[in-house]
Amino acid sequence: MSNxxxxxxxxxxxxxxxxxxxxxxxxxxxxIYLITVFGNILIICVSSIDFHLxxxxxxxxxxxxFMDVCYTSITxxxxxxxxxxxxxxxxxxxxxxxxxxxxTLAASESSLLAMMAYDRYVAxxxxxxxxxxxxxxxxxxxTAGTWLIGCIYxxxxxxxTFRLPFCGPKILNHFxxxxxxxxxxxxxxxxxxxxxxxxxxGFLMLGCFLLICGSYMNILLSVxxxxxxxxxxxxxxxxxxxxxVVLLFYGSxxxxxxxxxxxxxxDKEWILSIFYTSxxxxxxxxxxxxxxxxxxxxxxxxxxxxxxxxxx
Numbered sequence: 638m639s640n641x642x643x644x645x646x647x648x649x650x651x652x653x654x655x656x657x658x659x660x661x662x663x664x665x666x667x668x669i670y671l672i673t674v675f676g677n678i679l680i681i682c683v684s685s686i687d688f689h690l691x692x693x694x695x696x697x698x699x700x701x702x703f704m705d706v707c708y709t710s711i712t713x714x715x716x717x718x719x720x721x722x723x724x725x726x727x728x729x730x731x732x733x734x735x736x737x738x739x740x741t742l743a744a745s746e747s748s749l750l751a752m753m754a755y756d757r758y759v760a761x762x763x764x765x766x767x768x769x770x771x772x773x774x775x776x777x778x779x780t781a782g783t784w785l786i787g788c789i790y791x792x793x794x795x796x797x798t799f800r801l802p803f804c805g806p807k808i809l810n811h812f813x814x815x816x817x818x819x820x821x822x823x824x825x826x827x828x829x830x831x832x833x834x835x836x837x838x839g840f841l842m843l844g845c846f847l848l849i850c851g852s853y854m855n856i857l858l859s860v861x862x863x864x865x866x867x868x869x870x871x872x873x874x875x876x877x878x879x880x881x882v883v884l885l886f887y888g889s890x891x892x893x894x895x896x897x898x899x900x901x902x903x904d905k906e907w908i909l910s911i912f913y914t915s916x917x918x919x920x921x922x923x924x925x926x927x928x929x930x931x932x933x934x935x936x937x938x939x940x941x942x943x944x945x946x947x948x949x
Contacts, residue, residue, distance in 0.1 A: 647814065648807060650808045652725075673922075681702050681706075683939060684698065685699065693772075701750070704742055705746070708742040708743065712739065713915060716813065745783045751844075752779045761859050794816060803819075803823060804824040842891060853876050882920050
């Protein structure tokens with residue numbers, strides 16, 4: 638215990654219960670990471686190569702894919718490293734950097750998902766005005782705005798968290814540096830931190846979530862006016878799948894950050910955080926892009942081109 642107290646950093650203790658051997662954890666996270674990175678990079682490459690995909694929708698999808706690659710790279714590689722460290726220590730500087738970039742990317746992605754929902758709302762509900770509203774300048778401003786929001790959000794919570802003194806064994810029952818487990822190590826009352834999380838985080842998450850829900854509700858109402866057929870069923874399927882991923886991302890994040898401080902599930906919080914750190918970046922390429930026929934055609938076209946080039 639004295640050795641743990643003197644550690645210059647934090648002990649990431651999520652996998653100490655040995656629910657599975659560390660090797661299996663490593664292989665699981667490695668598989669998630671490889672699929673996530675491959676799927677998102679594929680979308681970025683195809684969207685940039687195929688000129689048919691140089692539209693506002695695919696520009697936003699490419700940005701989402703880039704964010705997901707960065708987002709999952711903040712936590713998952715660190716997990717694979719600590720699985721084989723004894724003790725599984727992360728230094729203070731690395732912890733601060735990880736928390737800042739994680740929060741920045743999480744907030745940026747939340748804002749971008751709202752922008753993407755608005756883009757689909759304009760495309761379906763106001764198609765004649767789409768080109769004027771979602772022009773190149775507007776898309777660049779929206780994307781820059783999401784990154785700015787993320788940087789400010791990350792800075793506020795990172796500074797607010799690490800101004801606290803931490804005492805006792807610096808053991809985080811988690812697999813990366815996140816706000817809730819860090820607050821539990823504080824030597825002083827964390828009421829002001831919790832108020833900031835509810836105020837700033839709640840405003841951002843609730844605002845983005847309401848914009849997403851409002852956009853898709855209007856889309857669904859517009860779809861209901863379409864005569865029954867394959868197009869209507871496809872539109873419903875697309876909207877519902879998008880909403881499921883959004884609910885998974887916002888629901889798990891809200892439960893982690895917005896619930897009152899409690900010991901309920903305290904030793905299992907890290908399992909909940911897997912959903913918004915690893916599962917949603919894994920699902921986003923499939924739900925938002927790879928089910929899209931234009932993306933599928935572009936991928937097949939590039940594969941055929943490469944094969945022809947090889948055997949020419």
